Amino acid sequence: MKALINANIFDFEIYKEGQYVLFEEEIKEVGNMSEFKGADEVYDCSGSIIMPSxxxxxxxxxxxxxxxxxxxxxxxxxxxxxxxxxxxxxxxxxxxxxxxxxxxxxxxxxxxxxxxxxxxxxxxxxxxxxxxxxxxxxxxxxxxxxxxxxxxxxxxxxxxxxxxxxxxxxxxxxxxxxxxxxxxxxxxxxxxxxxxxxxxxxxxxxxxxxxxxxxxxxxxxxxxxxxxxxxxxxxxxxxxxxxxxxxxxxxxxxxxxxxxxxxxxxxxxxxxxxxxxxxxxxxxxxxxxxxxxxxxxxxxxxxxxxxxxxxxxxxxxxxxxxxxxxxxxxxxxxxxxxxxxxxxNIKIGRIKTGYRADMISVLYKSPTAISNDNKMSHLIFGIFDNFHPKDVWCDGEILLKNYEMTKNIGDIYNEIKKESIKVWERIGKGE
Incomplete structure (x- = not known):
């Protein structure tokens, strides 16, 4: 079992601080940190907003x-x-x-x-x-x-x-x-x-x-x-x-x-x-x-x-x-x-039990208080205004960890560039 700990959850519906999220492919449990009992793989999300990807x-x-x-x-x-x-x-x-x-x-x-x-x-x-x-x-x-x-x-x-x-x-x-x-x-x-x-x-x-x-x-x-x-x-x-x-x-x-x-x-x-x-x-x-x-x-x-x-x-x-x-x-x-x-045929878009573990963490230090009354204002004028996800999960698999891709596609990028050149050459010849 994997877990996010010390998380501030914002899933467009609710905002809660000091939470944990237990998950595999799906979210299994969400609760207050005082109730957290441990997990095999733990991600400390202190200072981060956890949102649906x-x-x-x-x-x-x-x-x-x-x-x-x-x-x-x-x-x-x-x-x-x-x-x-x-x-x-x-x-x-x-x-x-x-x-x-x-x-x-x-x-x-x-x-x-x-x-x-x-x-x-x-x-x-x-x-x-x-x-x-x-x-x-x-x-x-x-x-x-x-x-x-x-x-x-x-x-x-x-x-x-x-x-x-x-x-x-x-x-x-x-x-x-x-x-x-x-x-x-x-x-x-x-x-x-x-x-x-x-x-x-x-x-x-x-x-x-x-x-x-x-x-x-x-x-x-x-x-x-x-x-x-x-x-x-x-x-x-x-x-x-x-x-x-x-x-x-x-x-x-x-x-x-x-x-x-x-x-x-x-x-x-x-x-x-x-x-x-x-x-x-x-x-x-x-x-x-x-x-x-x-x-x-x-x-x-x-x-x-x-x-x-x-x-x-x-x-x-x-x-x-x-x-x-x-x-x-x-x-x-x-x-x-x-x-x-x-x-x-799945549930996505919430940090709730039974929803797929499609999530992102975003470091967000606000100079003003965040609550359920003003969470959408923070989304537009704060989170999205300087949006750089730190971690990304899809189906419980971490794809971006501490701003770095977990899948190395460096060699593939050489092939990508070769293919893009071929496409551009074909466009030029087609004029």
């Missing part, structure tokens, strides 16, 4: 190899961003590049305190088997949790995309990985493709970019005479537990549909600001009972930055310092854990 609700692992990429880039709109950068890059990825980008991304996730990711994958050179490559690198080798899909698009072989999604999602599952059905966006999917998908997926949830840009909505209305979400719903594609990412240009009818279908909106404030596409209407989503989870759209791994940008961005959008409350923030955090828990 974090979750990224919408990311693109393949973006790892875009870091530092220098190609002609002068976009006038969102589609230009896709055509001049992301579609050039993902079209040149093969299975080997997918595997090694997964190792690199998982490494950085651990350093950022993230142990569960919901990924939206694309690779043009090879489609078949790529989701399994992500599973092998991120879940099997790096010991994180992942929910994966391949973004079906008319840019690729649609039948192969469908098969890859279904093979992975309907194959073997575990508490560490699962699959849903990926689609790129309405503007890159014809009616024929949507019908093929609808005829294939049964009740499998989808994961799609929806109304991320004005062009996506405009394309749907001009070509098909309806909004993005209405178009998807008319093909019976918005299943329960589906993820619609971004949702910036939704109207009331679209928000109502998403809410009624018990689907989720994955909001990505940092990416939205970076791409200058605008910010989503959180009030509209909340009004129509749309559950929001937080992602970063592949823009790094530090999801604490996205929580800060969500908190401040909504106040800016609505021109009110009380437009987005700590309760709103807590709800978004909880939604992510509940969603992943459903898909993986």
């Amino acid at each position: 974090l979750l990224n609700g919408h990311t693109h692992v393949y973006s790892t190899f875009a870091r530092g990429l220098n190609i002609p880039f002068n976009p006038k709109n969102f589609k230009d961003i896709l055509e001049q950068l992301w579609w050039k890059m993902d079209s040149k990825l093969d299975r080997r590049a997918v595997y090694y980008s997964g190792i690199a991304y998982a490494h950085d996730c651990i350093k950022s305190g993230v142990t569960t990711i919901i990924d939206h994958h694309a690779s043009g050179l090879e489609i078949s088997g790529t989701l399994n490559e992500l599973k092998k690198s991120i879940c099997d080798y790096m010991s994180l949790r992942g929910i994966f899909c391949f973004e079906t698009s008319d840019r690729f072989n649609v039948d192969e995309c469908i098969k890859e999604n279904l093979d992975f999602a309907k194959g073997s599952k575990s508490n560490n990985y699962s699959g849903i059905f990926g689609m790129h966006a309405s503007m890159s999917l014809s009616d024929n493709t949507l019908k093929k998908i609808s005829d294939s997926i049964d009740d499998l949830p989808i994961h799609i970019h929806a109304a991320e840009s004005f062009e996506d909505e405009e394309d749907s209305k001009i070509k098909y005479g309806k909004s993005v979400v209405k178009r998807l719903d008319d093909f019976n594609l918005i299943k329960e537990n589906s993820i619609l990412a971004h949702c910036i240009y939704l109207d009331k009818e679209e928000a109502e549909i998403i809410g009624k279908r018990n689907a989720y909106a994955a909001i990505n404030p940092t990416s939205n600001m970076n791409n200058a596409v605008g910010l989503f209407d959180y009030r509209l989503l909340k009004e129509h009972n749309v559950r929001c989870i937080l992602g970063n759209d592949g823009l790094g791994t530090n999801i604490s930055r996205d929580y800060l940008n969500l908190f401040f961005g909504m106040k800016y959008r609505f021109k009110s310092p009380i437009a987005f409350s700590f309760d709103d923030l807590k709800e978004v955090i909880d939604n992510g854990y509940k969603y992943a828990g459903k898909l993986l």
Whole structure:
């Protein structure tokens, strides 16, 4: 049995000082230090906050190899961003590049305190088997949790995309990985493709970019005479537990549909600001009972930055310092854990008996008192403001110990760099 001792626990629901946590893969017991009876392996967490490890609700692992990429880039709109950068890059990825980008991304996730990711994958050179490559690198080798899909698009072989999604999602599952059905966006999917998908997926949830840009909505209305979400719903594609990412240009009818279908909106404030596409209407989503989870759209791994940008961005959008409350923030955090828990058939996101031992320790010396009344204020204005996890556990396995990775991937990093060079060379030759 393992134990954290002298821990100050903060799991978004409660704050307690002087606690111990007994755990293996799951948390077995939590109590006051006065009741601690010992354990085989002990971690002294004096001076640290113990929190659930974090979750990224919408990311693109393949973006790892875009870091530092220098190609002609002068976009006038969102589609230009896709055509001049992301579609050039993902079209040149093969299975080997997918595997090694997964190792690199998982490494950085651990350093950022993230142990569960919901990924939206694309690779043009090879489609078949790529989701399994992500599973092998991120879940099997790096010991994180992942929910994966391949973004079906008319840019690729649609039948192969469908098969890859279904093979992975309907194959073997575990508490560490699962699959849903990926689609790129309405503007890159014809009616024929949507019908093929609808005829294939049964009740499998989808994961799609929806109304991320004005062009996506405009394309749907001009070509098909309806909004993005209405178009998807008319093909019976918005299943329960589906993820619609971004949702910036939704109207009331679209928000109502998403809410009624018990689907989720994955909001990505940092990416939205970076791409200058605008910010989503959180009030509209909340009004129509749309559950929001937080992602970063592949823009790094530090999801604490996205929580800060969500908190401040909504106040800016609505021109009110009380437009987005700590309760709103807590709800978004909880939604992510509940969603992943459903898909993986586990409980995560709390430091409680029966929950998986997915935890982080963060050194935090506050100049002011911490209590259950002000804990969320400390999260935003203290913990996340200078966020550097000291220790990270997933399924009870320590992945980061005293700021150092427990898995040495130094030699693998040489292979990662070789693969990134190959990808960049392929992009250059493809211009």
